[in-house]
Amino acid sequence: MRFNPINLLYFAVLVLITSCMSLGINVKHKTPKKSLRLPVFTVKDSLLGYNNHYRSCYDVKYYDIHVKFNIAAKSIAGFATTKFELLKSSDKIQLDLDPSLVIDSITQDFHPLTYSRNYSAVLVNLLSLNKEQKITVYYHGKPVHARRPPWEGGFVWKHDKSNKPFISVACEGSGAQIWLPIKAWLGDEPDSVSMHFTVPKELSAVSNGNLISTKEEGNFKTYHWQTFYQVNPYNITFYIGDYKFFEEHYTCASGEEMKLRYYVLPENFEKAKVHFKQAQTILKVYEDLFGSYPWPKDGYKLVESPFAGMEHQTAIAYGNGYKNEKHFGFDYIIVHETAHEWWGNAVSVADFSDMWIHEGIATYAEALYVERTNGYMAYLNYMYWLSITVKNKKPVVGPTGVYYLDYKDGDPYAKGAVMLHTLRNHLNNDTLFFSIIKTFFKNNCYKSVTTKDFISLANQMSGKDLQPVFDQYLYDRRSPRLVWNFDYEKKLEKNQLIFKFERVVPCFSTPIQVEQGGNKFYIYPTSAVEFYTLPYPATVPVKVNSKGSYLEEGYKGIERMKDK
Numbered sequence: 342m343r344f345n346p347i348n349l350l351y352f353a354v355l356v357l358i359t360s361c362m363s364l365g366i367n368v369k370h371k372t373p374k375k376s377l378r379l380p381v382f383t384v385k386d387s388l389l390g391y392n393n394h395y396r397s398c399y400d401v402k403y404y405d406i407h408v409k410f411n412i413a414a415k416s417i418a419g420f421a422t423t424k425f426e427l428l429k430s431s432d433k434i435q436l437d438l439d440p441s442l443v444i445d446s447i448t449q450d451f452h453p454l455t456y457s458r459n460y461s462a463v464l465v466n467l468l469s470l471n472k473e474q475k476i477t478v479y480y481h482g483k484p485v486h487a488r489r490p491p492w493e494g495g496f497v498w499k500h501d502k503s504n505k506p507f508i509s510v511a512c513e514g515s516g517a518q519i520w521l522p523i524k525a526w527l528g529d530e531p532d533s534v535s536m537h538f539t540v541p542k543e544l545s546a547v548s549n550g551n552l553i554s555t556k557e558e559g560n561f562k563t564y565h566w567q568t569f570y571q572v573n574p575y576n577i578t579f580y581i582g583d584y585k586f587f588e589e590h591y592t593c594a595s596g597e598e599m600k601l602r603y604y605v606l607p608e609n610f611e612k613a614k615v616h617f618k619q620a621q622t623i624l625k626v627y628e629d630l631f632g633s634y635p636w637p638k639d640g641y642k643l644v645e646s647p648f649a650g651m652e653h654q655t656a657i658a659y660g661n662g663y664k665n666e667k668h669f670g671f672d673y674i675i676v677h678e679t680a681h682e683w684w685g686n687a688v689s690v691a692d693f694s695d696m697w698i699h700e701g702i703a704t705y706a707e708a709l710y711v712e713r714t715n716g717y718m719a720y721l722n723y724m725y726w727l728s729i730t731v732k733n734k735k736p737v738v739g740p741t742g743v744y745y746l747d748y749k750d751g752d753p754y755a756k757g758a759v760m761l762h763t764l765r766n767h768l769n770n771d772t773l774f775f776s777i778i779k780t781f782f783k784n785n786c787y788k789s790v791t792t793k794d795f796i797s798l799a800n801q802m803s804g805k806d807l808q809p810v811f812d813q814y815l816y817d818r819r820s821p822r823l824v825w826n827f828d829y830e831k832k833l834e835k836n837q838l839i840f841k842f843e844r845v846v847p848c849f850s851t852p853i854q855v856e857q858g859g860n861k862f863y864i865y866p867t868s869a870v871e872f873y874t875l876p877y878p879a880t881v882p883v884k885v886n887s888k889g890s891y892l893e894e895g896y897k898g899i900e901r902m903k904d905k
Contacts, residue, residue, distance in 0.1 A: 342511075342513055371820075371893070372819045372820050372844070372893065373733065373734060376818055377735045379735070382740070382743045382745070384459075384460070387743060388460050388462040389437065389460070389461055389516055389525060390692070391526075392691070392742070393435065394431065395431065395433055395434050396434070396435050396526050397429075398428055398434060399431070400426045400529060401423060401529050401531045402531060403424040403535070404421060404424075404531050404577075406537065406577070407419045407420050407421070408520075408539070409538075410508070410538070410540050412506050414483070415496070416481065416483045416484075417484060418481035418482075420477055420478060420480070421480075421521055421522045422476070423476055423477075423523070424473075424475040425473075425474060426472055427470065427471065427474060431470075432466060432470070433464050433465055433466045433467060434464075435462050436462075436465060436478065437463060437516065437522070437523060437524065438461060438463050438521070438523075439518050439519045440458070440461065441485055441519075442480050442481070442482035442483075442484060443481055443482045444478060444522070445479040445480055445481060446478075446479045447463075447477065447479070448479075449468050449475070452468060454467070454468065454476060478522035484496045487510075487648070490649075491511035491649065491650065491651045492514065492749075493748060494510075494514050494515035494516075495510070495511070495512065495515060495519060496509075496510050497509050497510065497646075501582060502606075503607075505543075505582070506544060507581070508581040508647070509579065509581070509647055509648070509658065510578055511578075511651050512575050513651065513746065517574040517575050517577060521574075523574055524574070527575075527689065527690060527691050527789070530571040530572060530573055530689065531571060532571050533567065533570065534549065534567070535553075535567050536550075536565070536566045536567070536579070537564070537565050537566075538566075538579050539563045540561065540581050541560060542557055542561055543583070544562075544583060545581070545582065545583070545586075545604070546564040546579055546580070546581050547564075547581075547584065547642070547644050548566035548577075548579050549572055549577060549639065550639040550655060550656075551566065551567055551569070553565040553566065553567045568639055568654075568655070570635075570639060570654075570787070573689050578656060578658075580604065580645075580646055580656070580658070582604075585606070585607050585610045586603065586604050587603050587613075588601060588602045588603065589603075589621070591624065591641070594632070594633040597633075597637040598637075599637045599638075599640045599641065601621070601624075601640065601642075602642045603642070603643050603644075604642065604644045604645060606645050609663060613645075613663065616672065617643055619665075619675060620641070620643065620679065623671070623679050626714070627680060627706065630706070630778070630779070631683045631684075631706075631779055632779055632782045632786070635682060635786055636682065636686075636687070639655040640655060641682070642657065644656050644657065645660065646659060646660045649674060650674040650677070652682070652685055652703075654686040655682070657678045657681075657682075658678070659674060659675065659678075660674075661674035661675075669711055670714070671710070671714070677704065677706070677707055680702070680706035683702075683706075684699055684702040684703045687782070687786045687787060688781070688786060688788065689790070691790075692742065692791075693739065693744060694792075696739070696753045697757030697792070698757075698790060701737070701753055701757015701760065702757065702778075703754075704727065704755065705758035707758075708720050708723045708724050708727070708758060708762070711723045724758070724759060724762045727755045728755070730751060730755045731752055731756045732752055733818050734752070735818050736815065736818045737752050737753055737760070737815045737816075738815045738816055739753075760891065761778075763810070763814065763851065763890040763892075764799070764807070764810060766889075766890045767851045769852060769863075773802065776802065777798060777802050777803070781794075781795060784798070796808060809847070809848040809849040809850070810851060814891070816846075817846050819844045821843075821845045821891075822842065823840060823842055823843075823866055823895070824841060824842075824843055824895045825839065825840035825885060826839050827879040827883075836875045836879040837872045837873060837874050838855065838864065838872065838875055839870060839871070840864060840870075840872075840873070841866055841867065841869060842866045842867060843868070845868055849868075850865055850866060852865055853865075853866060853892075854885075854887050855873075855885050855887075856883070856884040857876060857877050857883045860876045860877075862876075
């Protein structure tokens with residue numbers, strides 16, 4: 342999912358920011374005095390977000406989903422079979438289904454099962470302790486309506502310009518249980534999913550993976566889609582509309598052949614055939630940066646949607662109006678959401694507390710795409726803009742076990758990205774930095790990961806203790822504040838740069854590039870006052886932090902700095 346405010350007014354101020362950077366003028370980053378209060382979490386949140394005994398006792402292997410849509414009534418009816426393996430003894434398991442939806446029955450091998458409901462949690466009493474089992478939930482009702490998709494999730498019931506139904510769902514922040522009886526905990530991804538969507542026969546239904554078959558019955562048609570890979574619960578999706586289809590061939594970095602499929606509304610068909618050609622370039626850049634495309638058997642799809650965008654695995658929601666950003670020549674929705682096929686879909690988190698791994702890396706991927714296609718200065722400009730959108734109201738790594746995702750908080754996106762940029766500068770070794778990113782993907786493709794996993798790999802591959810860097814940018818809400826000034830050393834007749842960090846965690850330091858008179862060098866600030874002898878008099882302009890590591894800069898009198 343792309344965080345909307347990051348792109349607001351971006352291109353209106355890009356020229357101004359570029360000019361400021363060339364002059365060495367810094368737009369100041371701010372850390373507000375007061376932190377943002379987290380919500381008061383309740384049992385409802387824990388039931389959805391926590392991997393309790395009734396969830397951890399079993400592993401989902403397969404979902405077989407059947408949904409029929411009553412578009413006039415804005416309701417659904419269907420059933421979903423969950424095939425699972427019991428990992429430890431338990432006489433019941435927890436599935437999840439929103440209270441707005443009615444359970445008609447739950448069965449196992451045609452035998453009815455008893456159950457209880459508590460908010461979205463459905464505790465199902467099992468018939469046996471057999472290792473391999475499957476149960477089916479029959480249900481119906483009116484699912485939650487999305488107030489602001491994709492950020493506030495739910496169903497989107499709209500009509501296209503021809504007044505034909507145009508329907509989809511976005512549920513990352515709400516959970517897949519808003520429309521499916523499913524294990525909504527992020528850490529358990531089924532090995533594959535089969536989806537059957539029954540819609541009016543004049544419409545099409547598009548979903549993840551591959552179209553296996555269509556079956557027409559009376560005024561309805563059922564579309565059967567199947568994934569060959571595991572899929573994150575909130576990424577299971579559908580799109581219903583009057584679609585026209587075209588496809589292209591693509592050769593993955595692995596050598597595997599796959600198809601790029603595009604489903605668009607008829608009035609946009611010719612436009613889409615030109616606009617979507619950029620997907621080939623985007624995929625090639627990401628394969629080079631991160632590794633081979635992770636879903637070759639399921640292919641890649643862009644599907645026109647009634648909302649801006651969403652990273653639904655192999656069926657990306659596209660609703661950006663076929664617009665390229667004129668300064669860079671690409672569609673940022675396609676660039677961002679495609680990055681999620683690696684970060685968020687193939688490498689996933691088990692808890693939204695680590696959401697920066699999805700959104701921060703995907704946002705940083707945008708900047709890397711800019712670097713590959715427009716050069717390093719354009720990349721620095723892009724990172725600079727991201728950095729000034731950071732709010733610093735709370736740490737990037739959030740509370741665990743409560744399915745907490747604040748769509749108004751862009752820091753997991755922007756600050757996650759500028760943290761990676763700062764880490765790149767900190768290592769000062771692009772070969773090492775990109776090797777860490779690529780290895781993290783390779784080691785964890787099709788797995789759930791945590792922030793600690795990333796830190797551990799970065800420490801191992803760099804041979805350094807990078808924990809203070811991550812503590813500062815991910816676990817502490819404050820941005821480091823670099824204060825600096827000039828000091829004249831009479832005995833040496835030299836001008837000195839005097840500097841230190843404020844508002845940092847213990848042991849934090851990061852190299853800061855300084856330029857003067859064509860000379861480039863590094864200073865290594867800590868929380869203690871330090872000095873660096875400048876190559877030229879202070880009358881020669883000094884540019885500090887020219888690569889734009891994420892920090893604040895402030896003026897402080899020399900004596901005040903020395904006193905402290």
